[in-house]
Amino acid sequence: MDVRDAISKRRSIRRFKPDAVPDELIVQILESARLAPSGSNTQPWRFIVVKDSGARQRLQRASYNQRHVGQAPVIIACCADIKAFGEFPERIDELIAVGALPAKTREIFVPSLKKGGMSADIKWHLLIAATGNTDIAIEHMVLQAVELGLGTCWVRWFDDTRVKEILEIPKNIEIIALLPVGYPDEEPLQRPRFRLEKIVYYEKYGGRCHS
Numbered sequence: 001m002d003v004r005d006a007i008s009k010r011r012s013i014r015r016f017k018p019d020a021v022p023d024e025l026i027v028q029i030l031e032s033a034r035l036a037p038s039g040s041n042t043q044p045w046r047f048i049v050v051k052d053s054g055a056r057q058r059l060q061r062a063s064y065n066q067r068h069v070g071q072a073p074v075i076i077a078c079c080a081d082i083k084a085f086g087e088f089p090e091r092i093d094e095l096i097a098v099g100a101l102p103a104k105t106r107e108i109f110v111p112s113l114k115k116g117g118m119s120a121d122i123k124w125h126l127l128i129a130a131t132g133n134t135d136i137a138i139e140h141m142v143l144q145a146v147e148l149g150l151g152t153c154w155v156r157w158f159d160d161t162r163v164k165e166i167l168e169i170p171k172n173i174e175i176i177a178l179l180p181v182g183y184p185d186e187e188p189l190q191r192p193r194f195r196l197e198k199i200v201y202y203e204k205y206g207g208r209c210h211s
């Protein structure tokens with residue numbers, strides 16, 4: 001299956017077969033997250049693989065009883081470590097070492113980060129960055145699952161405090177999404193989408209294509 005197929009076949013799956021998902025497939029899915037891009041290669045994502053049925057039922061209840069959460073045989077809780085950005089200098093050095101960035105990057109970026117300190121504003125931006133980067137890794141997993149014949153559903157509607165308690169997630173870790181994974185027991189049609197004309201402009205915001 002090529003990327004285009006995976007993108008067009010993907011659906012949010014909300015009905016799963018009870019069949020177990022082989023561990024090798026879960027590892028393959030996690031591997032696709034590991035390869036995702038992130039700002040300064042900070043890789044802030046952290047994943048908890050939940051197979052225990054009791055824990056899955058508790059996560060379903062913490063997700064306002066969304067049935068597909070507990071029904072899937074595996075839930076990958078996708079988290080972001082907000083402090084991962086603190087290792088920014090090390091990550092930059094690694095990128096310089098493999099020739100991905102010029103050596104001067106270290107002088108430019110690392111001091112500028114230190115000078116600013118950790119104001120509330122910077123923390124807010126780090127939170128946004130960690131969240132955004134983790135979103136990318138999650139979508140890698142979602143598309144990889146399609147190729148493996150598996151279904152997933154992004155779930156962001158949950159009680160954060162309760163999920164943190166259930167999974168013993170520390171304070172500096174944010175839960176970005178729960179990802180139920182299993183064999184689909186439904187084949188939904190493509191869900192409605194805007195036409196390109198509504199979302200794409202040319203040359204400036206609002207600009208139309210005249211060709």
Ligand SMILES: Cc1cc2nc3c(=O)[nH]c(=O)nc-3n(C[C@H](O)[C@H](O)[C@H](O)COP(=O)(O)O)c2cc1C
Pocket residue numbers: 010011012013014066153154155156157158190191
């Ligand atoms: C960030 C995010 C959060 C979502 N949260 C939920 C959720 O809590 N429960 C759910 O059933 N679907 C959730 N969805 C799935 C969306 O409802 C779904 O992507 C959208 O309706 C389009 O359908 P499709 O994914 O099948 O194309 C979420 C999707 C995203 C990207």
